Amino acid sequence: MAATGLEKQGADENAKAFYVSTPIYYVNDAPHLGHAYTTVAGDVLTRWHRQRGEKVWYLTGTDEHGQKIMRTAEANDVTPQEWCDKLVTEAWKPLWEHLNIANDDFIRTTEKRHTDRVQEFVQDLYDKGEIYKGGYEGPYCVGCEEYKLPGDLIEAEDGTKLCPVHKKPVEILKEENYFFKLSEYGPKLLEFYEANPGFIQPESARNEVVNFVKQGLEDLSISRSTFDWGVPVPWDEKHVIYVWIDALLNYATAVGYNENPEKFDETFPANVHLIGKDILRFHAVIWPAMLMAQGLPVPGKVAANGWLMVGGEKMSKSNLTGIKPQDLTSHFGVDAYRWYFLRAITFGQDGSFSWEDFSARYTSELANDYGNLASRVAAMVGKYFGGELPAATPTATRSRRSTRAWRRPSRRPTGRSARSWTSRAASWRSSTS
Numbered sequence: 122m123a124a125t126g127l128e129k130q131g132a133d134e135n136a137k138a139f140y141v142s143t144p145i146y147y148v149n150d151a152p153h154l155g156h157a158y159t160t161v162a163g164d165v166l167t168r169w170h171r172q173r174g175e176k177v178w179y180l181t182g183t184d185e186h187g188q189k190i191m192r193t194a195e196a197n198d199v200t201p202q203e204w205c206d207k208l209v210t211e212a213w214k215p216l217w218e219h220l221n222i223a224n225d226d227f228i229r230t231t232e233k234r235h236t237d238r239v240q241e242f243v244q245d246l247y248d249k250g251e252i253y254k255g256g257y258e259g260p261y262c263v264g265c266e267e268y269k270l271p272g273d274l275i276e277a278e279d280g281t282k283l284c285p286v287h288k289k290p291v292e293i294l295k296e297e298n299y300f301f302k303l304s305e306y307g308p309k310l311l312e313f314y315e316a317n318p319g320f321i322q323p324e325s326a327r328n329e330v331v332n333f334v335k336q337g338l339e340d341l342s343i344s345r346s347t348f349d350w351g352v353p354v355p356w357d358e359k360h361v362i363y364v365w366i367d368a369l370l371n372y373a374t375a376v377g378y379n380e381n382p383e384k385f386d387e388t389f390p391a392n393v394h395l396i397g398k399d400i401l402r403f404h405a406v407i408w409p410a411m412l413m414a415q416g417l418p419v420p421g422k423v424a425a426n427g428w429l430m431v432g433g434e435k436m437s438k439s440n441l442t443g444i445k446p447q448d449l450t451s452h453f454g455v456d457a458y459r460w461y462f463l464r465a466i467t468f469g470q471d472g473s474f475s476w477e478d479f480s481a482r483y484t485s486e487l488a489n490d491y492g493n494l495a496s497r498v499a500a501m502v503g504k505y506f507g508g509e510l511p512a513a514t515p516t517a518t519r520s521r522r523s524t525r526a527w528r529r530p531s532r533r534p535t536g537r538s539a540r541s542w543t544s545r546a547a548s549w550r551s552s553t554s
Protein backbone atom coordinates (compact mmCIF):
# COMPACT_ATOMS: atom_id res chain seq x y z
CA MET A 122 0.00 0.00 0.00
CA ALA A 123 1.35 3.40 -0.93
CA ALA A 124 1.80 5.89 1.87
CA THR A 125 -0.77 8.62 1.74
CA GLY A 126 0.42 10.64 4.68
CA LEU A 127 -2.58 11.88 6.57
CA GLU A 128 0.06 13.02 9.03
CA LYS A 129 2.15 14.98 6.59
CA GLN A 130 -0.57 17.36 5.53
CA GLY A 131 -1.82 20.38 7.40
CA ALA A 132 -5.45 19.28 7.49
CA ASP A 133 -7.54 20.15 10.52
CA GLU A 134 -7.16 17.30 13.00
CA ASN A 135 -10.84 17.23 13.87
CA ALA A 136 -12.21 17.65 10.38
CA LYS A 137 -14.05 14.75 8.84
CA ALA A 138 -11.95 12.97 6.26
CA PHE A 139 -13.04 13.00 2.63
CA TYR A 140 -13.79 9.31 2.47
CA VAL A 141 -13.89 7.47 -0.85
CA SER A 142 -14.36 3.76 -1.37
CA THR A 143 -14.14 1.36 -4.27
CA PRO A 144 -16.31 -1.73 -4.20
CA ILE A 145 -14.55 -4.54 -2.42
CA TYR A 146 -13.80 -6.84 -5.30
CA TYR A 147 -14.92 -10.42 -5.46
CA VAL A 148 -11.83 -12.66 -5.46
CA ASN A 149 -13.23 -15.46 -7.54
CA ASP A 150 -10.73 -14.41 -10.17
CA ALA A 151 -7.86 -12.07 -10.98
CA PRO A 152 -8.51 -8.35 -11.58
CA HIS A 153 -9.24 -7.04 -15.07
CA LEU A 154 -9.48 -3.58 -16.66
CA GLY A 155 -12.96 -2.96 -15.25
CA HIS A 156 -11.78 -3.29 -11.64
CA ALA A 157 -8.73 -1.16 -12.36
CA TYR A 158 -10.89 1.54 -13.94
CA THR A 159 -12.88 2.15 -10.75
CA THR A 160 -9.82 1.95 -8.52
CA VAL A 161 -7.81 4.40 -10.62
CA ALA A 162 -10.78 6.79 -10.70
CA GLY A 163 -10.93 6.74 -6.90
CA ASP A 164 -7.21 7.25 -6.69
CA VAL A 165 -7.36 10.32 -8.92
CA LEU A 166 -10.29 11.72 -6.94
CA THR A 167 -8.59 11.24 -3.57
CA ARG A 168 -5.22 12.52 -4.80
CA TRP A 169 -6.94 15.70 -5.91
CA HIS A 170 -8.47 16.24 -2.47
CA ARG A 171 -5.22 15.35 -0.74
CA GLN A 172 -3.34 17.83 -2.89
CA ARG A 173 -5.71 20.55 -1.65
CA GLY A 174 -4.59 19.77 1.88
CA GLU A 175 -7.79 18.01 2.85
CA LYS A 176 -7.90 15.02 5.12
CA VAL A 177 -8.63 11.98 2.97
CA TRP A 178 -9.42 8.32 3.46
CA TYR A 179 -9.30 5.99 0.47
CA LEU A 180 -10.47 2.44 1.00
CA THR A 181 -10.38 -0.62 -1.19
CA GLY A 182 -10.36 -4.33 -0.45
CA THR A 183 -11.70 -7.76 -1.28
CA ASP A 184 -14.98 -9.59 -0.82
CA GLU A 185 -14.08 -13.16 0.08
CA HIS A 186 -17.19 -15.00 1.22
CA GLY A 187 -20.07 -16.62 -0.63
CA GLN A 188 -21.00 -19.63 -2.66
CA LYS A 189 -19.23 -18.56 -5.84
CA ILE A 190 -15.86 -18.40 -4.06
CA MET A 191 -16.50 -21.67 -2.28
CA ARG A 192 -17.19 -23.37 -5.62
CA THR A 193 -14.20 -21.78 -7.31
CA ALA A 194 -11.95 -22.98 -4.49
CA GLU A 195 -13.40 -26.50 -4.69
CA ALA A 196 -12.82 -26.54 -8.44
CA ASN A 197 -9.18 -25.62 -7.79
CA ASP A 198 -8.77 -28.18 -4.99
CA VAL A 199 -7.97 -25.70 -2.22
CA THR A 200 -9.86 -24.35 0.78
CA PRO A 201 -11.77 -21.08 0.25
CA GLN A 202 -9.36 -19.28 2.58
CA GLU A 203 -6.33 -20.59 0.70
CA TRP A 204 -7.92 -19.49 -2.54
CA CYS A 205 -8.57 -15.97 -1.22
CA ASP A 206 -5.09 -15.63 0.31
CA LYS A 207 -3.46 -16.63 -2.95
CA LEU A 208 -5.53 -14.27 -5.10
CA VAL A 209 -5.11 -11.32 -2.74
CA THR A 210 -1.35 -11.66 -2.33
CA GLU A 211 -0.52 -12.70 -5.88
CA ALA A 212 -3.00 -10.71 -7.95
CA TRP A 213 -4.98 -7.98 -6.21
CA LYS A 214 -2.52 -6.20 -3.90
CA PRO A 215 0.34 -6.32 -6.43
CA LEU A 216 -1.85 -4.76 -9.11
CA TRP A 217 -2.77 -1.77 -6.94
CA GLU A 218 0.88 -1.28 -6.12
CA HIS A 219 1.77 -1.55 -9.78
CA LEU A 220 -0.83 1.10 -10.69
CA ASN A 221 0.41 3.47 -7.92
CA ILE A 222 -2.89 3.37 -6.06
CA ALA A 223 -2.52 5.33 -2.80
CA ASN A 224 -5.16 3.54 -0.74
CA ASP A 225 -5.11 4.14 3.02
CA ASP A 226 -6.37 0.69 3.87
CA PHE A 227 -7.14 -2.64 2.25
CA ILE A 228 -9.88 -4.59 3.95
CA ARG A 229 -10.53 -8.29 3.47
CA THR A 230 -13.91 -9.62 4.58
CA THR A 231 -12.29 -12.72 6.08
CA GLU A 232 -10.36 -10.58 8.59
CA LYS A 233 -11.45 -10.79 12.22
CA ARG A 234 -11.63 -6.99 12.49
CA HIS A 235 -14.41 -7.26 9.91
CA THR A 236 -16.25 -10.50 10.78
CA ASP A 237 -16.61 -9.65 14.50
CA ARG A 238 -18.12 -6.26 13.68
CA VAL A 239 -20.46 -7.76 11.05
CA GLN A 240 -21.83 -10.12 13.67
CA GLU A 241 -22.34 -7.25 16.10
CA PHE A 242 -24.11 -5.13 13.50
CA VAL A 243 -26.50 -7.93 12.51
CA GLN A 244 -27.10 -8.96 16.13
CA ASP A 245 -28.01 -5.35 16.88
CA LEU A 246 -30.54 -5.25 14.05
CA TYR A 247 -31.99 -8.56 15.28
CA ASP A 248 -32.31 -7.20 18.82
CA LYS A 249 -34.06 -4.12 17.45
CA GLY A 250 -36.65 -6.28 15.70
CA GLU A 251 -35.44 -5.39 12.20
CA ILE A 252 -34.70 -9.04 11.37
CA TYR A 253 -37.16 -11.99 11.50
CA LYS A 254 -37.18 -15.65 10.44
CA GLY A 255 -39.03 -16.72 7.31
CA GLY A 256 -38.88 -18.93 4.23
CA TYR A 257 -38.08 -18.06 0.66
CA GLU A 258 -38.06 -19.75 -2.71
CA GLY A 259 -36.93 -18.09 -5.90
CA PRO A 260 -34.55 -17.92 -8.84
CA TYR A 261 -30.98 -17.33 -7.65
CA CYS A 262 -27.89 -16.36 -9.63
CA VAL A 263 -24.71 -17.66 -8.00
CA GLY A 264 -22.67 -15.25 -10.15
CA CYS A 265 -24.50 -12.27 -8.66
CA GLU A 266 -25.06 -14.00 -5.27
CA GLU A 267 -28.57 -12.65 -5.48
CA TYR A 268 -32.18 -13.79 -5.70
CA LYS A 269 -33.63 -12.44 -8.92
CA LEU A 270 -37.14 -11.19 -9.44
CA PRO A 271 -38.84 -13.34 -12.12
CA GLY A 272 -39.42 -10.19 -14.19
CA ASP A 273 -35.68 -9.43 -14.28
CA LEU A 274 -34.72 -12.70 -15.96
CA ILE A 275 -34.06 -13.10 -19.65
CA GLU A 276 -34.93 -16.17 -21.66
CA ALA A 277 -32.55 -18.34 -23.68
CA GLU A 278 -33.62 -19.69 -27.06
CA ASP A 279 -34.59 -23.00 -25.46
CA GLY A 280 -36.68 -21.22 -22.81
CA THR A 281 -34.15 -21.50 -19.96
CA LYS A 282 -34.33 -18.53 -17.61
CA LEU A 283 -31.03 -16.65 -17.47
CA CYS A 284 -29.48 -14.01 -15.23
CA PRO A 285 -29.52 -10.76 -17.24
CA VAL A 286 -25.98 -9.91 -16.09
CA HIS A 287 -24.25 -13.27 -16.43
CA LYS A 288 -26.39 -14.78 -19.21
CA LYS A 289 -26.21 -18.02 -17.23
CA PRO A 290 -29.09 -20.21 -15.96
CA VAL A 291 -30.45 -19.30 -12.53
CA GLU A 292 -31.02 -21.93 -9.85
CA ILE A 293 -34.22 -22.26 -7.89
CA LEU A 294 -33.22 -21.94 -4.23
CA LYS A 295 -35.51 -22.74 -1.33
CA GLU A 296 -34.32 -21.78 2.12
CA GLU A 297 -35.41 -20.95 5.59
CA ASN A 298 -33.81 -17.60 6.10
CA TYR A 299 -33.61 -14.55 8.23
CA PHE A 300 -35.09 -11.45 6.65
CA PHE A 301 -34.34 -7.78 7.04
CA LYS A 302 -37.47 -5.59 6.95
CA LEU A 303 -36.32 -3.75 3.85
CA SER A 304 -39.89 -3.20 2.66
CA GLU A 305 -40.45 -0.74 5.50
CA TYR A 306 -37.71 1.55 4.23
CA GLY A 307 -39.16 2.29 0.78
CA PRO A 308 -40.90 5.54 1.75
CA LYS A 309 -37.90 6.72 3.82
CA LEU A 310 -35.55 6.00 0.93
CA LEU A 311 -37.74 7.87 -1.57
CA GLU A 312 -37.89 10.82 0.81
CA PHE A 313 -34.12 10.70 1.13
CA TYR A 314 -33.53 10.55 -2.65
CA GLU A 315 -35.92 13.48 -3.06
CA ALA A 316 -34.09 15.58 -0.45
CA ASN A 317 -30.65 14.60 -1.81
CA PRO A 318 -30.86 14.75 -5.60
CA GLY A 319 -27.09 14.23 -5.93
CA PHE A 320 -27.05 11.04 -3.88
CA ILE A 321 -27.08 8.71 -6.89
CA GLN A 322 -25.09 9.58 -9.96
CA PRO A 323 -25.37 9.64 -12.91
CA GLU A 324 -28.95 10.75 -13.47
CA SER A 325 -29.80 7.54 -15.36
CA ALA A 326 -28.74 5.47 -12.34
CA ARG A 327 -30.78 7.66 -10.03
CA ASN A 328 -33.89 7.24 -12.18
CA GLU A 329 -33.45 3.49 -12.26
CA VAL A 330 -33.22 3.29 -8.47
CA VAL A 331 -36.12 5.65 -7.82
CA ASN A 332 -38.36 3.66 -10.20
CA PHE A 333 -37.27 0.40 -8.61
CA VAL A 334 -38.05 1.60 -5.08
CA LYS A 335 -41.37 3.14 -6.17
CA GLN A 336 -42.55 -0.32 -7.29
CA GLY A 337 -42.31 -1.38 -3.64
CA LEU A 338 -39.51 -3.23 -1.89
CA GLU A 339 -39.61 -6.80 -0.65
CA ASP A 340 -37.97 -7.85 2.59
CA LEU A 341 -34.42 -9.03 2.05
CA SER A 342 -33.19 -12.50 2.86
CA ILE A 343 -29.98 -11.90 4.81
CA SER A 344 -28.83 -15.41 5.66
CA ARG A 345 -27.99 -18.65 3.87
CA SER A 346 -28.02 -22.18 5.26
CA THR A 347 -27.14 -24.26 2.16
CA PHE A 348 -23.39 -23.60 2.44
CA ASP A 349 -21.08 -22.41 5.20
CA TRP A 350 -18.43 -20.12 3.64
CA GLY A 351 -19.42 -16.91 5.38
CA VAL A 352 -19.84 -15.11 8.70
CA PRO A 353 -22.05 -17.20 11.03
CA VAL A 354 -25.33 -15.64 12.14
CA PRO A 355 -24.49 -15.03 15.81
CA TRP A 356 -27.78 -16.33 17.27
CA ASP A 357 -28.17 -19.28 14.85
CA GLU A 358 -24.89 -20.69 13.62
CA LYS A 359 -26.51 -23.03 11.10
CA HIS A 360 -26.80 -19.91 8.97
CA VAL A 361 -24.19 -17.63 7.48
CA ILE A 362 -24.83 -13.97 6.81
CA TYR A 363 -25.73 -13.14 3.20
CA VAL A 364 -22.53 -12.16 1.44
CA TRP A 365 -23.86 -8.78 0.35
CA ILE A 366 -24.75 -7.71 3.90
CA ASP A 367 -21.29 -8.89 4.95
CA ALA A 368 -19.63 -7.04 2.05
CA LEU A 369 -21.45 -3.71 2.37
CA LEU A 370 -20.49 -3.50 6.02
CA ASN A 371 -16.81 -3.24 5.06
CA TYR A 372 -17.37 0.48 4.55
CA ALA A 373 -18.12 0.74 8.28
CA THR A 374 -15.91 -1.96 9.79
CA ALA A 375 -12.77 -0.70 8.01
CA VAL A 376 -13.05 2.72 9.62
CA GLY A 377 -13.63 1.68 13.19
CA TYR A 378 -17.31 0.78 13.54
CA ASN A 379 -17.94 -0.46 17.11
CA GLU A 380 -14.22 -0.52 17.72
CA ASN A 381 -12.63 2.89 17.36
CA PRO A 382 -15.31 5.57 17.85
CA GLU A 383 -12.90 8.44 17.26
CA LYS A 384 -11.75 7.10 13.92
CA PHE A 385 -15.30 6.20 12.97
CA ASP A 386 -16.66 9.68 13.73
CA GLU A 387 -13.99 11.43 11.73
CA THR A 388 -14.35 9.15 8.70
CA PHE A 389 -17.82 7.63 8.40
CA PRO A 390 -19.95 7.83 6.31
CA ALA A 391 -18.26 7.76 2.93
CA ASN A 392 -18.46 10.92 0.86
CA VAL A 393 -18.38 8.85 -2.31
CA HIS A 394 -18.92 5.16 -2.91
CA LEU A 395 -17.54 4.42 -6.36
CA ILE A 396 -19.24 1.39 -7.86
CA GLY A 397 -20.00 -0.34 -11.14
CA LYS A 398 -23.59 0.10 -12.23
CA ASP A 399 -24.35 -3.62 -11.87
CA ILE A 400 -24.16 -3.29 -8.08
CA LEU A 401 -26.18 -0.08 -7.88
CA ARG A 402 -29.21 -1.42 -5.99
CA PHE A 403 -27.06 -2.89 -3.23
CA HIS A 404 -25.38 0.46 -2.63
CA ALA A 405 -28.24 2.86 -3.26
CA VAL A 406 -31.11 0.85 -1.71
CA ILE A 407 -29.95 -1.86 0.70
CA TRP A 408 -26.93 -0.09 2.19
CA PRO A 409 -28.68 3.17 3.14
CA ALA A 410 -31.66 1.16 4.48
CA MET A 411 -29.30 -0.88 6.69
CA LEU A 412 -27.78 2.32 8.02
CA MET A 413 -31.17 3.93 8.63
CA ALA A 414 -32.24 0.82 10.55
CA GLN A 415 -29.15 1.14 12.71
CA GLY A 416 -29.50 4.89 13.19
CA LEU A 417 -26.23 5.61 11.38
CA PRO A 418 -25.63 8.40 8.87
CA VAL A 419 -25.97 7.48 5.18
CA PRO A 420 -23.26 8.13 2.57
CA GLY A 421 -22.96 11.35 0.61
CA LYS A 422 -22.96 9.87 -2.84
CA VAL A 423 -23.11 6.64 -4.78
CA ALA A 424 -21.41 7.17 -8.13
CA ALA A 425 -21.88 4.39 -10.65
CA ASN A 426 -19.51 4.06 -13.53
CA GLY A 427 -20.53 2.33 -16.73
CA TRP A 428 -19.13 -0.79 -18.26
CA LEU A 429 -16.00 -1.11 -20.27
CA MET A 430 -17.02 -2.59 -23.57
CA VAL A 431 -14.83 -4.69 -25.80
CA GLY A 432 -16.40 -5.64 -29.11
CA GLY A 433 -19.81 -4.52 -27.85
CA GLU A 434 -19.83 -6.78 -24.75
CA LYS A 435 -19.33 -5.89 -21.11
CA MET A 436 -15.82 -6.96 -20.26
CA SER A 437 -15.49 -9.66 -17.66
CA LYS A 438 -13.67 -12.92 -17.20
CA SER A 439 -16.85 -14.89 -17.77
CA ASN A 440 -17.33 -13.67 -21.32
CA LEU A 441 -13.67 -14.16 -22.12
CA THR A 442 -12.91 -10.55 -22.92
CA GLY A 443 -11.20 -9.83 -19.60
CA ILE A 444 -7.90 -8.11 -20.24
CA LYS A 445 -5.18 -7.78 -17.63
CA PRO A 446 -4.12 -4.17 -16.93
CA GLN A 447 -0.50 -5.37 -17.15
CA ASP A 448 -1.09 -6.29 -20.81
CA LEU A 449 -1.44 -2.55 -21.43
CA THR A 450 0.99 -1.07 -18.91
CA SER A 451 3.81 -3.23 -20.25
CA HIS A 452 3.41 -1.39 -23.55
CA PHE A 453 2.15 2.10 -22.64
CA GLY A 454 3.42 2.50 -19.08
CA VAL A 455 1.45 3.06 -15.86
CA ASP A 456 0.96 6.82 -16.07
CA ALA A 457 -0.36 6.67 -19.61
CA TYR A 458 -2.66 3.85 -18.57
CA ARG A 459 -4.10 5.86 -15.67
CA TRP A 460 -4.51 8.87 -17.90
CA TYR A 461 -6.07 7.06 -20.84
CA PHE A 462 -9.10 5.53 -19.17
CA LEU A 463 -10.14 8.71 -17.38
CA ARG A 464 -9.51 10.76 -20.50
CA ALA A 465 -11.24 8.51 -22.99
CA ILE A 466 -14.38 7.53 -21.11
CA THR A 467 -17.03 9.92 -19.85
CA PHE A 468 -17.38 8.97 -16.21
CA GLY A 469 -20.69 7.24 -15.56
CA GLN A 470 -21.21 6.06 -19.12
CA ASP A 471 -20.24 2.86 -20.85
CA GLY A 472 -17.09 3.24 -22.87
CA SER A 473 -15.42 1.17 -25.52
CA PHE A 474 -11.80 0.32 -25.15
CA SER A 475 -9.54 -0.55 -28.02
CA TRP A 476 -5.81 -0.85 -28.44
CA GLU A 477 -6.07 1.38 -31.53
CA ASP A 478 -7.81 4.18 -29.64
CA PHE A 479 -5.29 4.02 -26.80
CA SER A 480 -2.46 4.11 -29.30
CA ALA A 481 -3.93 7.04 -31.23
CA ARG A 482 -4.55 9.13 -28.10
CA TYR A 483 -1.13 8.26 -26.78
CA THR A 484 0.49 9.70 -29.88
CA SER A 485 -1.82 12.62 -30.50
CA GLU A 486 -2.49 13.87 -26.97
CA LEU A 487 0.32 12.64 -24.76
CA ALA A 488 3.25 12.73 -27.15
CA ASN A 489 2.21 15.60 -29.43
CA ASP A 490 0.17 17.91 -27.21
CA TYR A 491 1.60 17.42 -23.73
CA GLY A 492 5.01 16.45 -25.06
CA ASN A 493 5.11 19.60 -27.10
CA LEU A 494 4.04 21.69 -24.11
CA ALA A 495 6.72 20.18 -21.90
CA SER A 496 9.38 20.71 -24.52
CA ARG A 497 8.40 24.37 -25.06
CA VAL A 498 8.37 25.05 -21.33
CA ALA A 499 11.77 23.41 -20.94
CA ALA A 500 13.16 25.45 -23.82
CA MET A 501 11.81 28.72 -22.34
CA VAL A 502 13.19 27.89 -18.91
CA GLY A 503 16.53 27.38 -20.62
CA LYS A 504 16.34 30.55 -22.66
CA TYR A 505 14.88 33.02 -20.12
CA PHE A 506 15.84 31.59 -16.72
CA GLY A 507 19.27 30.12 -17.33
CA GLY A 508 17.95 26.57 -17.13
CA GLU A 509 16.60 26.91 -13.61
CA LEU A 510 12.88 26.58 -12.96
CA PRO A 511 11.79 29.72 -11.08
CA ALA A 512 9.78 29.31 -7.87
CA ALA A 513 6.02 29.54 -8.25
CA THR A 514 4.66 33.02 -7.65
CA PRO A 515 2.00 33.41 -4.97
CA THR A 516 -0.47 35.13 -7.30
CA ALA A 517 -2.68 32.16 -8.02
CA THR A 518 -5.39 34.27 -9.63
CA ARG A 519 -4.32 36.14 -12.70
CA SER A 520 -6.48 38.66 -14.47
CA ARG A 521 -8.45 37.41 -17.43
CA ARG A 522 -6.60 39.87 -19.63
CA SER A 523 -3.19 38.43 -18.96
CA THR A 524 -4.50 34.89 -19.42
CA ARG A 525 -5.91 35.87 -22.77
CA ALA A 526 -2.64 37.44 -23.85
CA TRP A 527 -0.94 34.08 -23.38
CA ARG A 528 -3.41 32.16 -25.44
CA ARG A 529 -2.30 31.67 -29.01
CA PRO A 530 -5.32 31.28 -31.25
CA SER A 531 -3.28 29.57 -33.94
CA ARG A 532 -2.48 26.67 -31.59
CA ARG A 533 -6.03 25.37 -31.75
CA PRO A 534 -5.76 22.04 -33.56
CA THR A 535 -7.13 22.18 -37.05
CA GLY A 536 -7.55 19.92 -40.01
CA ARG A 537 -7.81 16.18 -40.10
CA SER A 538 -6.67 15.24 -36.63
CA ALA A 539 -8.99 17.68 -34.86
CA ARG A 540 -11.98 16.45 -36.85
CA SER A 541 -11.24 12.84 -36.16
CA TRP A 542 -11.18 13.48 -32.40
CA THR A 543 -14.51 15.23 -32.56
CA SER A 544 -16.11 12.43 -34.50
CA ARG A 545 -14.65 9.82 -32.17
CA ALA A 546 -16.11 11.61 -29.15
CA ALA A 547 -19.46 11.86 -30.91
CA SER A 548 -19.55 8.19 -31.81
CA TRP A 549 -18.83 7.27 -28.19
CA ARG A 550 -21.70 9.32 -27.03
CA SER A 551 -24.10 7.82 -29.49
CA SER A 552 -22.99 4.28 -28.72
CA THR A 553 -23.74 4.72 -25.03
CA SER A 554 -27.01 6.62 -25.05
Ligand SMILES: [Zn+2]
Pocket residue numbers: 262263264265266284285286287288
Ligand atom coordinates in the same frame (compact mmCIF):
# COMPACT_ATOMS: atom_id res chain seq x y z
ZN1 LIG B 1 -25.86 -13.03 -12.33
